Amino acid sequence: MKTTPYDKLEEVQDALAKCMKCGNCMAVCPVYLTEKEEGAYARGKLSIAEAILKGDLDLKDDDVQEKLFNCLVCTSCMQNCPCGVDVCKIMLSLRAALARETGLHPIKKVIFGALKNQPFFDKAMKAGAALQWMGLRKLPGNAGYEPRFTMGLSIKRIFPGLAATPFRDQAPELIKAKNRKTKVSFFTGCAFNYIFPDVAQDVVEVLKENDVEIAIPKEQQCCGIAVFAHGDIESARVLARKNIDVMEKTGADYIVTACGSCGESWQHGFKELLSEDPLYGPKAEYWKSRTYDISTFLTKVIDYKKPTGRVEATVTYHDPCHLKKVMKVFTEPRIILNAIPGVTLKEMAKPDACCGSGGSYTITHLETSMAITGRKMDDIRKTGADGVITGCPGCMMQLSEGLANSGQDHVATHYISLLAKSYREARKSKTEEIKHAA
Amino acid sequence: MLDTAIIKQLEDIVGSGNVLTKKADLVTYSYDATADMPSQLPDVVVMPATTAAVQKIVLLAKEKSLAIYPRGAGTNLSGGTIPLKKGIVLSFQKMDKILEVDPENLTATVQAGVVIQALSDAVAPYGLIYPPDPGTVTTATMGGSVAECAGGLRGLKYGVTKHYIMGMEVVLASGEIFRFGGKTVKNVTAYDFASLFVGSEGTLGIITEIIAKLIHPPKFRKAMLASFKRLEDAGNTVTGIIKAYVIPATLEIMDKMTIQTVENYAKVGLPTDAEAVLLIEVDGGAQQLVDSEAEAVLKVIKENNGEVKIAQSDTERDQLWAARRAALPALAQLSPTTVLEDATVPRNRITEMLVAVQKIAAKYQLKIGTFGHAGDGNLHPTILADARNKEEMERVHQAVDEIFAAALKLGGTLSGEHGIGMAKMKYLKSELGESGLNLMRRVKEALDPDYMLNPAKMVPVKG
Ligand SMILES: Cc1cc2nc3c(=O)[nH]c(=O)nc-3n(C[C@H](O)[C@H](O)[C@H](O)COP(=O)(O)OP(=O)(O)OC[C@H]3O[C@@H](n4cnc5c(N)ncnc54)[C@H](O)[C@@H]3O)c2cc1C
Ligand code: SF4
Ligand code: SF4
Numbered sequence: 087m088k089t090t091p092y093d094k095l096e097e098v099q100d101a102l103a104k105c106m107k108c109g110n111c112m113a114v115c116p117v118y119l120t121e122k123e124e125g126a127y128a129r130g131k132l133s134i135a136e137a138i139l140k141g142d143l144d145l146k147d148d149d150v151q152e153k154l155f156n157c158l159v160c161t162s163c164m165q166n167c168p169c170g171v172d173v174c175k176i177m178l179s180l181r182a183a184l185a186r187e188t189g190l191h192p193i194k195k196v197i198f199g200a201l202k203n204q205p206f207f208d209k210a211m212k213a214g215a216a217l218q219w220m221g222l223r224k225l226p227g228n229a230g231y232e233p234r235f236t237m238g239l240s241i242k243r244i245f246p247g248l249a250a251t252p253f254r255d256q257a258p259e260l261i262k263a264k265n266r267k268t269k270v271s272f273f274t275g276c277a278f279n280y281i282f283p284d285v286a287q288d289v290v291e292v293l294k295e296n297d298v299e300i301a302i303p304k305e306q307q308c309c310g311i312a313v314f315a316h317g318d319i320e321s322a323r324v325l326a327r328k329n330i331d332v333m334e335k336t337g338a339d340y341i342v343t344a345c346g347s348c349g350e351s352w353q354h355g356f357k358e359l360l361s362e363d364p365l366y367g368p369k370a371e372y373w374k375s376r377t378y379d380i381s382t383f384l385t386k387v388i389d390y391k392k393p394t395g396r397v398e399a400t401v402t403y404h405d406p407c408h409l410k411k412v413m414k415v416f417t418e419p420r421i422i423l424n425a426i427p428g429v430t431l432k433e434m435a436k437p438d439a440c441c442g443s444g445g446s447y448t449i450t451h452l453e454t455s456m457a458i459t460g461r462k463m464d465d466i467r468k469t470g471a472d473g474v475i476t477g478c479p480g481c482m483m484q485l486s487e488g489l490a491n492s493g494q495d496h497v498a499t500h501y502i503s504l505l506a507k508s509y510r511e512a513r514k515s516k517t518e519e520i521k522h523a524a
Numbered sequence: 525m526l527d528t529a530i531i532k533q534l535e536d537i538v539g540s541g542n543v544l545t546k547k548a549d550l551v552t553y554s555y556d557a558t559a560d561m562p563s564q565l566p567d568v569v570v571m572p573a574t575t576a577a578v579q580k581i582v583l584l585a586k587e588k589s590l591a592i593y594p595r596g597a598g599t600n601l602s603g604g605t606i607p608l609k610k611g612i613v614l615s616f617q618k619m620d621k622i623l624e625v626d627p628e629n630l631t632a633t634v635q636a637g638v639v640i641q642a643l644s645d646a647v648a649p650y651g652l653i654y655p656p657d658p659g660t661v662t663t664a665t666m667g668g669s670v671a672e673c674a675g676g677l678r679g680l681k682y683g684v685t686k687h688y689i690m691g692m693e694v695v696l697a698s699g700e701i702f703r704f705g706g707k708t709v710k711n712v713t714a715y716d717f718a719s720l721f722v723g724s725e726g727t728l729g730i731i732t733e734i735i736a737k738l739i740h741p742p743k744f745r746k747a748m749l750a751s752f753k754r755l756e757d758a759g760n761t762v763t764g765i766i767k768a769y770v771i772p773a774t775l776e777i778m779d780k781m782t783i784q785t786v787e788n789y790a791k792v793g794l795p796t797d798a799e800a801v802l803l804i805e806v807d808g809g810a811q812q813l814v815d816s817e818a819e820a821v822l823k824v825i826k827e828n829n830g831e832v833k834i835a836q837s838d839t840e841r842d843q844l845w846a847a848r849r850a851a852l853p854a855l856a857q858l859s860p861t862t863v864l865e866d867a868t869v870p871r872n873r874i875t876e877m878l879v880a881v882q883k884i885a886a887k888y889q890l891k892i893g894t895f896g897h898a899g900d901g902n903l904h905p906t907i908l909a910d911a912r913n914k915e916e917m918e919r920v921h922q923a924v925d926e927i928f929a930a931a932l933k934l935g936g937t938l939s940g941e942h943g944i945g946m947a948k949m950k951y952l953k954s955e956l957g958e959s960g961l962n963l964m965r966r967v968k969e970a971l972d973p974d975y976m977l978n979p980a981k982m983v984p985v986k987g
């Protein structure tokens with residue numbers, strides 16, 4: 087297999103040389119806007135990368151590592167870059183080189199190792215003991231979980247509780263449709279599977295309402311974005327290949343996702359990882375163009391059933407980075423929200439500013455992460471909306487935490503849950519009508 | 525590495541979180557947006573939040589003979605913030621408070637680190653604008669743009685930064701704090717200090733506060749795009765419009781190379797067979813006025829064989845501007861290194877300058893796209909190269925020399941808005957002569973006898 091920048095750092099030279107140091111990326115980097123230091127955003131990080139390649143800085147230096155991980159990989163900078171610099175590719179290549187040279191952090195190694203072995207991971211996640219093993223300690227009552235280790239970084243953090251039964255344990259592997267329009271495979275991702283199975287149910291409910299046959303293969307794996315982001319390229323590749331195999335077996339026409347990171351993996355990440363793989367490269371390419379966020383699938387691939395049930399709500403919509411900036415999905419969720427009778431959408435200033443989650447970033451860089459979320463909360467508050475809607479479980483967690491921290495009692499909701507609710511309302515009033523008539 | 529005692533003193537002044545000494549941090553303050561410049565690590569980066577802190581830092585630096593490089597966002601294009609002689613980089617990015625907006629006197633008072641866009645956003649609710657709008661409005665600081673006298677797209681009608689600075693607070697190299705100017709429209713007390721510090725590129729004093737002038741925005745506007753088969757026609761249109769008693773808010777030009785690159789990159793519908801296009805916007809307080817100015821402009825375009833497209837809606841206007849805004853990104857995509865020049869000529873010599881640049885490009889076999897503020901005679905010949913190719917860079921340097929020589933020959937100047945810094949210092953004598961260099965040195969030494977402030981920029985260091 088030919089090498090990629092993820093395998094050999096020198097290969098990022100060309101990508102790096104494209105940066106003209108204009109600083110445009112500064113204006114949108116959530117980390118910079120919080121810390122106001124040059125090393126916080128792309129231009130600074132790329133200059134560090136240059137110094138590493140020149141031998142002026144050492145990749146293994148703690149300060150250098152800290153800079154490499156002080157990034158949400160949100161791609162905001164790339165949207166503002168006149169030169170088309172692939173900042174995230176460079177960052178992830180650096181992290182991969184670091185993992186190669188120094189090995190992964192021991193705790194991360196255990197966790198990521200488990201991710202590759204789905205049945206084991208599943209069992210581990212289900213068993214209470216696993217949480218301890220993962221470095222989490224259950225807090226009294228329903229307060230969630232707290233990490234026991236510090237991962238070498240300052241973290242003290244409460245996680246949302248895990249679902250009693252993961253989604254894929256509740257769901258059948260195939261849901262047939264009477265007037266089948268098409269067949270999709272639902273790639274659930276970990277967050278829906280373990281933390282928000284009810285939202286995954288809403289996805290299924292909406293697809294069913296639209297006569298779509300749904301495969302939900304139990305064997306599907308984590309999308310691997312977290313391992314990829316930490317430089318464990320080989321594990322990420324293993325996951326990508328397994329996922330491709332599993333999805334291929336379902337015979338579905340499309341893959342549907344409802345998580346920005348999962349969708350990004352299928353539309354971008356797998357191809358990046360497998361670009362030089364003669365067997366899986368073309369497969370990744372095939373699925374890249376057949377994977378849709380559920381909102382795109384509904385509004386652009388099939389002519390979805392327009393919602394008629396009333397849902398009284400004034401909401402604002404947060405654009406998840408990976409959904410908007412990588413998958414370019416931002417009008418579709420709004421089309422759906424605006425179609426629901428009773429829903430009023432009030433846009434916030436900068437709806438696509440990062441929420442501060444960035445996967446594990448929020449754990450390793452709590453202070454900056456929460457400051458970013460704080461700015462988002464201000465923008466949300468100013469809309470006067472009473473509901474916060476988004477399109478990714480990662481953002482749902484982060485925004486819900488932000489809402490809780492600012493003393494508000496509601497949580498962030500996935501747009502699909504609103505659509506499901508509207509369909510339910512419509513069904514309810516129909517049944518009542520029938521009852522009435524009878 | 526600086527003496528730890530000095531670091532400790534700096535930490536006492538601004539707090540330890542605002543003093544950076546790690547190499548990984550220092551690397552990120554060793555450059556600015558200028559291509560093809562040497563870089564150097566500072567000894568330390570200090571990020572003050574108050575004028576009092578700045579004063580203490582200056583006094584300490586003076587005592588320890590350390591250089592100070594005031595730095596805003598580091599987006600300048602003349603090597604102005606590179607810490608060539610090591611010492612202290614003084615970053616203003618955390619000193620970013622908007623202190624007051626005064627809608628009655630039409631002023632805003634801001635700390636030096638306020639980003640231009642943040643000021644615009646803060647005055648918008650009062651129905652006011654701060655007109656200077658360099659391409660970097662969303663990143664550049666008020667301090668940096670004042671120190672460079674930044675221009676922008678609206679310079680022709682609304683002027684440049686120097687026209688909007690009513691007063692300042694400056695920390696001098698002596699450590700004294702000096703305030704001048706204020707909210708009065710008129711002020712002839714003592715020397716015109718604003719003129720001294722605007723455009724001083726951090727070499728004469730450290731700007732800590734700025735009183736900026738605000739204006740009411742024009743209510744109506746009309747934008748159009750004119751394309752020409754001959755450069756001369758475009759050049760004559762520029763002067764023709766002014767002769768027709770119209771001062772457009774913007775009068776921008778793009779040459780053939782730029783047009784083709786933009787079209788290829790952004791597919792905005794530019795005429796790729798044209799030698800040049802002009803982007804023109806007229807604005808004003810009344811629809812009638814704007815319409816009649818647009819009429820006059822159209823007539824001039826027709827007389828000069830131009831073909832015109834008028835924006836019929838805000839969307840169409842935005843599309844026209846997107847084309848102009850795409851000029852630099854589109855060119856920059858073509859090659860790794862983008863050398864952005866800033867030669868400026870009297871507006872009636874624009875055609876000659878464009879032809880000169882094209883000849884230079886051919887002579888040195890370089891790709892040069894030229895766009896810029898035609899109404900201001902301010903062109904941005906943009907040379908596309910690869911810094912890793914030594915032989916090519918040699919040709920770039922020769923081309924740059926000739927571009928400057930051509931601008932001066934046409935009665936122009938080295939820099940319209942990007943400043944001198946270290947990039948253009950060697951050309952100063954050809955524009956100012958020996959007497960000019962001597963005067964610069966005397967001004968510098970009167971205010972900063974030890975060359976502590978931004979040394980090796982604008983004025984060569986003594987000895
Ligand atoms: C893509 C791009 C487009 C651009 N477009 C334009 C344009 O249209 N028009 C234009 O005029 N310029 C333009 N520029 C140049 C640049 O953006 C401006 O000069 C800008 O005003 C610099 O602001 P800054 O905050 O980045 O200053 P810096 O680059 O940080 O500093 C600039 C100079 O000011 C000094 N300085 C900074 N802060 C202070 C202070 N508080 N006190 C004293 N001295 C200080 C520095 O020492 C340095 O000499 C462009 C640059 C780029 C990269
Ligand atoms: S990816 Fe996001 S956090 Fe990282 S440098 Fe770019 S904008 Fe900043
Ligand atoms: S916007 Fe792009 S080219 Fe400009 S500094 Fe950032 S990464 Fe480099």
Ligand code: SF4
Nearest residue numbers: 275276277309347348
């Ligand atoms: S995005 Fe996160 S939650 Fe979704 S599958 Fe990937 S790792 Fe798991």
